[in-house]
Amino acid sequence: MKVNVMRNLMQSNDQFAQKTRELMADRKIKLFNLIGSPGTGKTSVLEAVLPVLKKKGYRCAVVEGDCHTSRDAERIAALEVEVVQINTGDGCHLDANVVSKGIGELNLEGVDFIFVENVGNMVCPAEFDIGELAKIAISSTTEGDDKPIKYPRLFLESKLVVLNKMDLIPHTNFNLRDYKGYVAQIQANLPIIEISATNLESVIPFVDWLEKSNIQNRQTPIE
Amino acid sequence: MKVNVMRNLMQSNDQFAQKTRELMADRKIKLFNLIGSPGTGKTSVLEAVLPVLKKKGYRCAVVEGDCHTSRDAERIAALEVEVVQINTGDGCHLDANVVSKGIGELNLEGVDFIFVENVGNMVCPAEFDIGELAKIAISSTTEGDDKPIKYPRLFLESKLVVLNKMDLIPHTNFNLRDYKGYVAQIQANLPIIEISATNLESVIPFVDWLEKSNIQNRQTPIE
Numbered sequence: 001m002k003v004n005v006m007r008n009l010m011q012s013n014d015q016f017a018q019k020t021r022e023l024m025a026d027r028k029i030k031l032f033n034l035i036g037s038p039g040t041g042k043t044s045v046l047e048a049v050l051p052v053l054k055k056k057g058y059r060c061a062v063v064e065g066d067c068h069t070s071r072d073a074e075r076i077a078a079l080e081v082e083v084v085q086i087n088t089g090d091g092c093h094l095d096a097n098v099v100s101k102g103i104g105e106l107n108l109e110g111v112d113f114i115f116v117e118n119v120g121n122m123v124c125p126a127e128f129d130i131g132e133l134a135k136i137a138i139s140s141t142t143e144g145d146d147k148p149i150k151y152p153r154l155f156l157e158s159k160l161v162v163l164n165k166m167d168l169i170p171h172t173n174f175n176l177r178d179y180k181g182y183v184a185q186i187q188a189n190l191p192i193i194e195i196s197a198t199n200l201e202s203v204i205p206f207v208d209w210l211e212k213s214n215i216q217n218r219q220t221p222i223e
Numbered sequence: 224m225k226v227n228v229m230r231n232l233m234q235s236n237d238q239f240a241q242k243t244r245e246l247m248a249d250r251k252i253k254l255f256n257l258i259g260s261p262g263t264g265k266t267s268v269l270e271a272v273l274p275v276l277k278k279k280g281y282r283c284a285v286v287e288g289d290c291h292t293s294r295d296a297e298r299i300a301a302l303e304v305e306v307v308q309i310n311t312g313d314g315c316h317l318d319a320n321v322v323s324k325g326i327g328e329l330n331l332e333g334v335d336f337i338f339v340e341n342v343g344n345m346v347c348p349a350e351f352d353i354g355e356l357a358k359i360a361i362s363s364t365t366e367g368d369d370k371p372i373k374y375p376r377l378f379l380e381s382k383l384v385v386l387n388k389m390d391l392i393p394h395t396n397f398n399l400r401d402y403k404g405y406v407a408q409i410q411a412n413l414p415i416i417e418i419s420a421t422n423l424e425s426v427i428p429f430v431d432w433l434e435k436s437n438i439q440n441r442q443t444p445i446e
Contacts, residue, residue, distance in 0.1 A: 037260045038345050039366025092346040123315040142365035143262025
């Protein structure tokens, strides 16, 4: 019984994801799903990246996920970027259904990029296809270097790792070489871009990646 | 259908929790459930606290939860404290059933404290009663000061907040006054103990709290 219900939920999820994927393809919009722990710096990374993309002439929109509050959406709105906030209550992830509803509230005219900031959680969001072009793992040095092997699913599903808070390494016991080795254990050749969201220069390689990205994300099937 | 299945799961969970709670009462063991983000420092806090409790003559045991690896259990075992590792795979929390199995593998003779280190996740673990005396929220300054209002359930269910990485505040934009205000918004008078797991002196007030603690945790009923 439990398994059947779960499978039906996932089938329904994947149908919504497929519809979103087709909509994004029709409109030539790149949809990215940002996943990471609470406080890893997902919103701060967006605050650094969105003005750069805007300056380059791209139009961006954001779907913000959080259990409660619209704080992150307010930070994005302050950049004059269109944003929708989804509050999940006790819900631990965004699924394809709620994301498609969020996207439905955006004006998609001329939009080039949509960023979905998932609920702060390294576990559950990694399991859900929301119709994204790619999942991006946002990780930070203050969380320690062993997170890739402790929470491998996220690093298996993602097409990029953005390692934030590089400026704080001197104050921690984070070992960059070990971290890279752990990421490679989970997915060989997964690119890692090192940034400090507070240093705007440092996000340029991430912007380049977003511009060039045209990979098609594939969800690992649930067994 | 979905709701019924969820309710049955929770009923079954609460039966296991009740059995654990009775076992702990019989044996006069204090069971604490440590919950917080990946990398917030749950294991580091235990590494600081366990030797102090040991020196005071208490016997401790630990149940470690993680998606993958036995790294945390190895760190605890290095302190010569009995420990059981539970790997949840893609599971995002420990429920009362798996915790009772974990406790079943410990030698409870003379044990005073059992610490359950939950899966790194601020959302899902807060919803599950595992038969603990108290849930303890482990939070850290590098995650930002707004987490209590974004992930309120944890701060509603917990009987104590341990705020870790106080030593890193000068390198962040964390505002301690705002943080305390946000915690009070969720639960007035919830105690907050400020520590740096790397500064062993700083954990003494936490040890005092653990020794004095005899409150009975009550789970907020699922609606």
